[in-house]
Amino acid sequence: MGERVCIVGGATTPFDYGATGFESIEGGAADCVREAMQDLPEFRLRDLDLMLYSHFSVHFGHQLAPEWIIHDHLGLAGLPHYRVENGGNTGGSALYAAALAVMSGHHKAVGIVGWETMDSVSQSQGSEFIALASDIRYELLVGGIYPIYYAAMANKWMKENHVTEEDVASIAAKNKNNAMDNPKAQWYRNEHRYITVDDVMKSRLIAYPIKKYDCSLMSRGVAFLIVCNEAYAKKVNPDGYVTVDGMGLSSCTIRAGDRINYPSWKERYGPGYPDMTEFAACRCSAEQAYKMAGIKDPLHQIDFGEIHDAFSTSEAQIYKALGLADGEHITQFLRDHSTHMDGQIPMNPGGGLLGYGHPVGATGLMSTIECYYQLAGMIPRKHLSTKTQVSNPECGIVNSHAGTGTSISNFILRRP
Amino acid sequence: MAESVVMEQKRRKTKYAVEPNFTEKKQFRPAGVQETGLAFVGYEVSDDRQTMNQFLHYDQLYTIRHGKNSPFFIGLLEGKIMGTRCPRCGTTWVPIRTHCWSLDCDLVETDWVEMPLTATVHTWTVAGWSGRSSLKRLPIILVYAVIGDSSVAIANELHGVKPWDVEFGMPLKVVFKPKDQRQGVITDFHFEPADGWRPGPMTAEKLRIKELVEPVYEWVKTLK
Numbered sequence: 307m308g309e310r311v312c313i314v315g316g317a318t319t320p321f322d323y324g325a326t327g328f329e330s331i332e333g334g335a336a337d338c339v340r341e342a343m344q345d346l347p348e349f350r351l352r353d354l355d356l357m358l359y360s361h362f363s364v365h366f367g368h369q370l371a372p373e374w375i376i377h378d379h380l381g382l383a384g385l386p387h388y389r390v391e392n393g394g395n396t397g398g399s400a401l402y403a404a405a406l407a408v409m410s411g412h413h414k415a416v417g418i419v420g421w422e423t424m425d426s427v428s429q430s431q432g433s434e435f436i437a438l439a440s441d442i443r444y445e446l447l448v449g450g451i452y453p454i455y456y457a458a459m460a461n462k463w464m465k466e467n468h469v470t471e472e473d474v475a476s477i478a479a480k481n482k483n484n485a486m487d488n489p490k491a492q493w494y495r496n497e498h499r500y501i502t503v504d505d506v507m508k509s510r511l512i513a514y515p516i517k518k519y520d521c522s523l524m525s526r527g528v529a530f531l532i533v534c535n536e537a538y539a540k541k542v543n544p545d546g547y548v549t550v551d552g553m554g555l556s557s558c559t560i561r562a563g564d565r566i567n568y569p570s571w572k573e574r575y576g577p578g579y580p581d582m583t584e585f586a587a588c589r590c591s592a593e594q595a596y597k598m599a600g601i602k603d604p605l606h607q608i609d610f611g612e613i614h615d616a617f618s619t620s621e622a623q624i625y626k627a628l629g630l631a632d633g634e635h636i637t638q639f640l641r642d643h644s645t646h647m648d649g650q651i652p653m654n655p656g657g658g659l660l661g662y663g664h665p666v667g668a669t670g671l672m673s674t675i676e677c678y679y680q681l682a683g684m685i686p687r688k689h690l691s692t693k694t695q696v697s698n699p700e701c702g703i704v705n706s707h708a709g710t711g712t713s714i715s716n717f718i719l720r721r722p
Numbered sequence: 723m724a725e726s727v728v729m730e731q732k733r734r735k736t737k738y739a740v741e742p743n744f745t746e747k748k749q750f751r752p753a754g755v756q757e758t759g760l761a762f763v764g765y766e767v768s769d770d771r772q773t774m775n776q777f778l779h780y781d782q783l784y785t786i787r788h789g790k791n792s793p794f795f796i797g798l799l800e801g802k803i804m805g806t807r808c809p810r811c812g813t814t815w816v817p818i819r820t821h822c823w824s825l826d827c828d829l830v831e832t833d834w835v836e837m838p839l840t841a842t843v844h845t846w847t848v849a850g851w852s853g854r855s856s857l858k859r860l861p862i863i864l865v866y867a868v869i870g871d872s873s874v875a876i877a878n879e880l881h882g883v884k885p886w887d888v889e890f891g892m893p894l895k896v897v898f899k900p901k902d903q904r905q906g907v908i909t910d911f912h913f914e915p916a917d918g919w920r921p922g923p924m925t926a927e928k929l930r931i932k933e934l935v936e937p938v939y940e941w942v943k944t945l946k
């Protein structure tokens with residue numbers, strides 16, 4: 307193992323949609339960097355020796371290589387830079403790339419800026435843009451938007467695991483209500499209300515069993531994260547840095563229907579897995595991250611997580627893929643509210659994609675930043691109260707997720 | 723030999739790669755859609771004159787070159803579901819793969835096989851919302867179904883059944899649009915219940931889906 311990978315700071319713009327989210331991408335990036343500098347007075351932009359840019363779709367920005375606009379605006383001409391793109395797991399993949407750069411010893415301090423501007427087209431057009439990441443020759447025209455693919459997968463998963471609409475609605479209400487404690491969250495800034503399981507059940511049908519409030523939000527937003535080696539972390543943030551002790555990245559088929567007999571999965575996990583129900587790439591990348599971080603019992607060794615709740619149903623599926631509960635115990639795990647703030651392992655105290663928002667290229671970084679704030683004790687400063695503060699966390703998990711589970715990464719963050 | 727033919731032969735001889743000739747051509751682009759190129763088409767300024775938004779119009783015609791995958795899409799024009807099969811391990815696919823996915827088969831090229839027009843539901847959903855181009859067809863029943871002995875499931879719409887009556891494992895038939903309406907795209911066909919299939923009795927889940935779907939029918943009526 308090479309250099310130890312650390313996180314010393316980061317910030318997001320408020321996540322918004324439409325009229326309230328009017329900032330330019332380079333203006334948003336500058337806002338994030340300035341906030342990180344306030345948190346971290348010893349940090350200077352000239353300390354960075356690599357910049358990574360995390361952005362999903364140039365369709366939304368109507369601009370090729372938009373990272374060049376941001377990079378130049380930040381005053382960083384001359385510094386090496388490139389963009390990472392990996393669907394919804396773009397942020398996680400950029401973090402993976404930054405961690406590799408630091409681990410190798412080749413780079414000391416890496417900045418990552420992630421963003422998406424999904425409100426530059428209409429909401430239904432936006433859904434169709436995202437669906438361009440499905441196999442358009444086979445899936446785009448058959449009613450194809452992502453909620454529909456996810457619904458078809460979740461419907462079978464829920465039947466087989468005896469999970470009800472109400473069970474997943476409780477996840478949706480949890481995350482949106484957590485977001486009510488987070489002034490940067492889109493749910494706080496736009497809809498701004500506490501909701502119940504009943505509200506979720508009564509919201510309009512998107513694709514059975516998924517309803518409107520089971521869905522994450524389309525967003526405009528920017529995020530900035532600083533990843534570095536331990537020597538630099540000790541120099542700029544000796545009391546508040548966090549280590550990336552484990553990481554994993556895995557992949558699955560683009561079309562969900564292609565994974566029911568996929569030979570490499572059969573070889574790895576035996577026949578019948580993942581079917582169209584399980585997120586095999588989540589299980590596989592979590593296994594890598596757990597092994598690296600020495601985690602044998604995730605439920606007891608991890609204190610909380612910020613995970614990719616694109617849909618409430620997928621958050622439930624992710625619990626299982628992360629090994630927090632097996633098929634026999636998943637319903638009880640859900641009904642015990644194990645992942646609510648007062649549960650055994652709070653998930654998405656920052657609001658998650660359902661509450662904070664989902665500007666794709668910024669999303670995985672937002673999850674990482676929220677996880678970092680919890681471990682660094684910064685929640686009282688960043689949230690409105692300590693209601694969404696995990697008590698004395700030592701270890702958190704960050705999960706980022708793309709396609710129909712087509713690329714998934716997991717990271718284990720700890721206090722040093 | 724006519725001069726134009728001689729010229730054509732000369733033109734072709736200077737090429738070092740074979741170029742297919744496309745005599746059969748169809749265009750389905752809606753009338754009035756034009757490739758205007760990139761154009762700034764308007765702006766708005768906030769009342770406090772602090773914020774400006776600009777409108778950019780962009781319309782582009784793409785050519786999807788199907789290459790080795792072409793027989794599948796040509797098959798659709800002919801009312802056939804073409805699959806592929808690995809000559810080594812015998813795995814069959816629709817959606818097709820032109821090379822075997824098994825790491826033991828070393829990307830061997832697969833053979834084309836005509837598939838039966840029968841399938842089984844692997845999983846399903848009932849959509850009450852969709853992309854812009856599908857809104858008027860809501861509610862849509864989307865199934866992932868296994869055609870014949872395919873090792874993968876293909877997504878397509880299920881017609882001819884109430885949204886709440888779709889079942890896991892239900893037998894289906896593939897139904898093509900009339901020949902003159904086919905475009906060589908996946909929507910040239912859809913699924914319908916196999917002949918003789920009858921929906922099961924009303925259940926609590928079916929009632930729930932009915933309750934969720936009924937407002938969708940009303941909403942679609944309001945679309946222009």
Ligand SMILES: [Zn+2]
Nearest residue numbers: 808811822827
């Ligand atoms: Zn083979």
